[in-house]
Amino acid sequence: MQRALRSHQQQLAGVVEAIATRQTELRDILAAVTPGGGKSLLPVIAAARLMAAGIVERVCWIVPRDSLRLQAEEAFADPAWRAALSHAVSVRAAENAPDPCRGLQGWVTTYQGVAAAPELHLAEFRRRRTLLVVDEVHHLPAEADPEAPEEAAWSRAILPLLEHAAVRLLLSGTLERADGRPILWLPYRPGKGARTREVDLAAPHLAVIGYSRAQALAEKAVLPVDFGALDGEAEWLDEDRRRTGPHPVSGPPEVGRAALFTALRTGFARDLLRRAFAQTRDLRAERRARLGLPPGETGMGLGKLLVVAPDQENARQYLGWLRDWLPRAQAETVARIATSDERDAQEVLAAFRLRPEPSVLVTVAMAYEGLDAPSVSVCAALTHIRSRAWLEQMIARATRVDFAAGPYESQRAVVLHPDDLLFRKFRERIEREQGTLAREKARRKQGELPIGPETGREPAIVPLASNATALRWHRLAPGPEFATVRPEQAPPAPVPSVRERELRFRISQAVAAQVLEDEAGLQVPRHAGAHHAYAAALKRIMGKGRAQMSLEELEATLAWLERNRIADHLHVLEGDARYGWTVRQRRFDFRPGR
Incomplete structure (x- = not known):
């Protein structure tokens, strides 16, 4: 099957061609591609042309999670793209052992792998001219954070590789970090707001490949998103063990965050999950009829449900609910769980990506980023994390086009989520602005409920009960085009x-x-x-x-x-x-x- 390059892939091919023919001295390429827009082919395009031109001899692709190493290998091994690009480059998922390439042209490792054996990887860069691909570079902070020592260790280990690489290709679906810190190796300029900086996309030493969600929708590279915002009411015991509520999940922050925390652990979560389950069931029945599959027969293209839970304990609770709604004989094969505590998590993720079953996956964070599973059509966002970077990556799991599901026009992504104020603000931000800011970390306001991974602890409240009330639907607008306007060229705010x-x-x-x-x-x-x-x-x-x-x-x-x-x-x-x-x-x- 002949494949055509999309606009951002063509942009990269043009930049790489200029480097290969020595028309430019640029050696830093930033590919800011909307989540789900398809970044995995970019390293293949870059490595194939630069190796053919003798600019580099090897490629090292660093990914944030072990589960993504197989996907990186698959990108280079895809027979259709090997034919379309006329390339013969192969890479392997390497452990921290000598000779990571083992006779091939490159290796794939993880942030954790480099941090565990930095000298081993650096020695390879010193030995051969290497193209360094850093996937989801926003995980690497340019400044150390005492609350995130692991990420600081990643940055310290990868920085020497950046300095020794012959060419650097930095990939990201978002140019903002959840903690507001700047991203390693990216240039910044003063932002419009106080105590802010923004990525300098017009820096002279940087080639920028931009692919916005608006462009991806226009090219039918991603699916439109329908958000189902579910409101509800919750009751809990406060820090003094006084009964509080009922208060709406959509209420102001002083009660909304505690209401959300309670809702994700009580009846509201079951209500939202049941609606997501019903959406998936109806979708699969509709597609089964359209694809001509008889009842009971499974196959790719029917659509799948991804459930993102707030923590592992609740992930197991959600899995139990889902299995109760399934026929007993199918429950354990149809609905599975993948968390860091599950021994078979990687096998479950691979099956969810590549096989008809399981058709329902419950996870906490393992599948929110980089998971290439086009069959995901419905996402139940039962998480209290509200950073733009995290949520954009999460919804992108459902926006990939599934070529086994029929025409593009018949597909859409459905995301069901609590209708809290912070989620609405996230939705509005991605509709009106690019995420390129770094902010000084603000002190926590007195009385603010410490929810989420940024604190590592739970609030001192006791959830009692909650229920769902109103469901409102919202079609996500295409969002802004990708732009590299300098501040002096922009109209005054x-x-x-x-x-x-x-x-x-x-x-x-x-x-x-x-x-x-x-x-x-x-x-x-x-x-x-x-x-x-x-x-x-x-x-x-x-x-x-x-x-x-x-x-x-x-x-x-x-x-x-x-x-x-x-x-x-x-x-x-x-x-x-x-x-x-x-x-x-x-x-x-x-x-x-x-």
Whole structure:
């Protein structure tokens, strides 16, 4: 089968050709490719041409996880691409033993492997001119972090390889780290915000290959994403063992984070998982009919479910629920788990990628990045991690095109997730801006609930119960095009005070529009002080008034209004005599004759 290169692969081929024919002195290439856009062919293109030209003699490909080494070998061994590119380069997944190539043209190792035996790998770079490929380079911090000593060790070990490499190809699906630190080897310039830096994509010594999600969608390289945002309510015991709640998962941060923590460990998680399971079941039935497979017969192209859990204990709980919903004879083969504590985790991951079964995989972090499993169609995002880099990689597991599933137009990625404020902010960010910033790490605010891997500890609350309420669907916008505009070429950003006034005005307009719509729909009586009641309800929902909100809080409030109706939350005013009449009237139907 003849294959054609996509635009970012053509871009790289052009840069590599210029290096091979010595038309440029550039030796650093950054490929910023949207997660799921297909980075795995880029090292093959670069190695094949540079070896043929005598620029390099070997290729070393470093990946962040052991499970990705096999995929790197497969990229070079793919017969269709070997024919299309006319190359004969082969690499092997190497252990930390002498002669990692073993007669081949390169080797694949991991960050951990290099950190465990840095001198062994450095000796190979000194012996032969080597193309260094660093996969998911955002894992390497340029600055040490006491809270992440392992990643700092990776950077220390890989830096000498970067310095000795003949050519460097840095790959990433995101140019931001979850901890806000800069990325090793990338150039930075001052950012627009205070205490920020951004990757200098126009640095003169760097060739940048950009492939945005908008470009990938236009070329049908990735699937459109439908987000199913599920709201709910949760109750827990606080630090003083007082019963708290019920509070909505979509509520303000002071209660929203604790509600989310509780929801992922109680009934809400089961509700979300059940909906994801039903989505997958219905999808597989639809595809089975379209592909002509009889009932009970399995095959590739039917679609699979990936479940991302908050921790290993809950991953096992989720697996138990899923198996309860499956026929007893199929449960243990259809639904599997892959975590670092499972002995057969690598075998399960390989089977999930390459075989019809298992069709459901539960994991915590092993499969969130780099997993090339096009059959994943539904993702249940039952995780409390909210960093952009992590979530982009996670949803990309479902955006790969499955050529066994039929026409592109019949496919889509479905991501079901809790409808909390931070997930909505993540969604909005990837729709409007590129992720290239590094920020000084802010001190944790007093009272902020320490959830997530950045703290290594759980909050001192006791989850009691939760349940799901409303499900809202959102089709993810294509997002911004990839750009390398320097700051002096960009239009000036509005100063904070101007931006705040603009946001407050837009919020006022949004509230007024909802009041008018509800009055027109006879959901509240006209001229009954509804505008004041709605404004008061919004203040209570968000935790403070607009006049006291920061720029970030104003943006979050506007985003909430775009996806929610204040009328559905007027219960927050119950007991307040100033708005009691409006709240009571909301319960009645004002249509004539009623």
